[in-house]
Amino acid sequence: MTTPLISQLIESLRCLPGVGPKSAQRMAYHLLERDRPAALRLAATLQEAVEHVGHCSRCRTLSEHALCPICASPRRDSGLLCIVESPADVAALDQATGFQGKYFVLMGHLSPLDGIGPEEIGLDRLATLLDEEPVQEVILATNPTVEGEATAHYISEMVRQRGIRVTRLAHGIPLGGELEYVDGGTLSHAFNGRREV
Amino acid sequence: MSTKVNLEPSFVLHRTPWRDTSLLIEVFGAVSGRQGLVAKGVRGRRSSRAALLQAFQPLLLSWRGRGELHTLTDAEPGGKVFPLLGTALISGFYLNELLVRLLQRHDPHPELFHSYQLTLARLQLGEQLEWSLRLFECQLLEQLGYGLILGHNALDGEPIAPMEDYVYVPERGPIPAGQAEGIPIHGRSLLALSEGQWPLDEAAPETLREAKQLLRYSLASQLGPKPLASRGLFQSMGSK
Numbered sequence: 001m002t003t004p005l006i007s008q009l010i011e012s013l014r015c016l017p018g019v020g021p022k023s024a025q026r027m028a029y030h031l032l033e034r035d036r037p038a039a040l041r042l043a044a045t046l047q048e049a050v051e052h053v054g055h056c057s058r059c060r061t062l063s064e065h066a067l068c069p070i071c072a073s074p075r076r077d078s079g080l081l082c083i084v085e086s087p088a089d090v091a092a093l094d095q096a097t098g099f100q101g102k103y104f105v106l107m108g109h110l111s112p113l114d115g116i117g118p119e120e121i122g123l124d125r126l127a128t129l130l131d132e133e134p135v136q137e138v139i140l141a142t143n144p145t146v147e148g149e150a151t152a153h154y155i156s157e158m159v160r161q162r163g164i165r166v167t168r169l170a171h172g173i174p175l176g177g178e179l180e181y182v183d184g185g186t187l188s189h190a191f192n193g194r195r196e197v
Numbered sequence: 198m199s200t201k202v203n204l205e206p207s208f209v210l211h212r213t214p215w216r217d218t219s220l221l222i223e224v225f226g227a228v229s230g231r232q233g234l235v236a237k238g239v240r241g242r243r244s245s246r247a248a249l250l251q252a253f254q255p256l257l258l259s260w261r262g263r264g265e266l267h268t269l270t271d272a273e274p275g276g277k278v279f280p281l282l283g284t285a286l287i288s289g290f291y292l293n294e295l296l297v298r299l300l301q302r303h304d305p306h307p308e309l310f311h312s313y314q315l316t317l318a319r320l321q322l323g324e325q326l327e328w329s330l331r332l333f334e335c336q337l338l339e340q341l342g343y344g345l346i347l348g349h350n351a352l353d354g355e356p357i358a359p360m361e362d363y364v365y366v367p368e369r370g371p372i373p374a375g376q377a378e379g380i381p382i383h384g385r386s387l388l389a390l391s392e393g394q395w396p397l398d399e400a401a402p403e404t405l406r407e408a409k410q411l412l413r414y415s416l417a418s419q420l421g422p423k424p425l426a427s428r429g430l431f432q433s434m435g436s437k
Binding site for chain 1: 210211213217245248249251252253254274277278280281282283286287289290291293294297425426427429430433434
């Protein structure tokens with residue numbers, strides 16, 4: 001049996017993704033038995049992050065500063081704007097591609113059935129950004145789901161009206177994959193988007 | 198009562214993430230009608246099911262369970278995908294929103310399933326987009342038990358004359374203009390809707406406008422006061 005405070009700790013840890021009752025219990029005992037300084041640090045950092053991290057005023061990603069490091073960097077090319085659904089997508093693209101432009105983070109996608117419309121994903125903010133900055137190309141990197149596709153279409157209309165070039169990430173077969181096991185939707189996209197070699 | 202369904206032709210209408218790796222999906226089955234299913238573990242890195250379980254993709258789904266939500270046990274592609282783009286895609290969301298809002302779970306609607314499929318195919322071809330939506334709305338009302346009277350005059354049962362003017366009185370039907378208050382509509386527009394025929398070219402804009410008014414009004418009483426989000430999306434696209 002655990003005491004009320006320990007139970008409360010275990011219950012609180014369960015708010016994390018992928019943490020069930022068993023792993024929450026393991027984490028709680030580990031922190032209390034072996035690593036109390038780390039536990040204090042975690043508590044303090046959590047407190048501070050929750051209080052101070054807000055959204056970047058330009059690209060809407062999570063940041064404790066008014067401008068996130070990418071938006072504030074003078075080395076980044078303001079002419080290239082990549083539009084993604086979440087801050088995790090920024091990290092993924094930045095690590096994998098060496099993209100040197102800037103981002104805009106929607107924090108979601110258009111989803112009429114969930115009541116998420118253009119305003120909820122900050123498209124009014126995006127419109128001002130497109131008017132104010134010297135953007136030459138917008139790269140749409142929304143997820144390849146029907147909702148992501150609808151979002152990409154909506155934004156591409158917005159961008160095209162301003163005479164700016166719009167591109168969309170290619171959809172295709174994963175590297176090292178086998179055609180036989182690729183789902184039909186991906187395969188037909190890859191087939192239609194084939195390229196001259 | 199426990200249910201077990203084996204590879205039923207279905208469409209996903211809507212999906213929401215659930216827990217870490219699962220999805221809650223709202224599906225429209227050819228035999229079972231609208232169903233709520235839990236698709237366990239499909240969002241994981243190693244699963245390609247999440248790519249499959251998307252709206253507008255014909256599927257063969259198996260599920261089992263008791264109570265309100267059942268568990269998805271198998272999913273296979275059921276035919277060629279309907280790759281909807283642009284306005285057709287938003288129209289597709291509109292169809293799905295109507296179905297989620299108006300159909301009761303576990304109510305079978307095989308005929309409506311058929312017209313849903315047909316409408317998706319039409320949307321994909323991009324032909325007469327608006328008209329396809331109107332015909333689907335007519336079907337939907339019919340299947341819900343609130344079908345419109347389109348072929349005859351509600352006053353004396355006379356067939357509708359194409360060149361006459363009518364007013365559509367809610368819950369009664371079309372009545373010659375001037376004899377009651379209602380939504381104004383031409384005879385040829387009523388007949389076009391009733392026969393599902395694309396109207397003659399010179400009358401098309403008028404018919405589209407009148408059909409839209411009539412169906413919007415008729416659906417509104419079923420939908421209640423909460424606005425349709427996909428309709429809002431259409432409008433904001435038009436005004437952008």
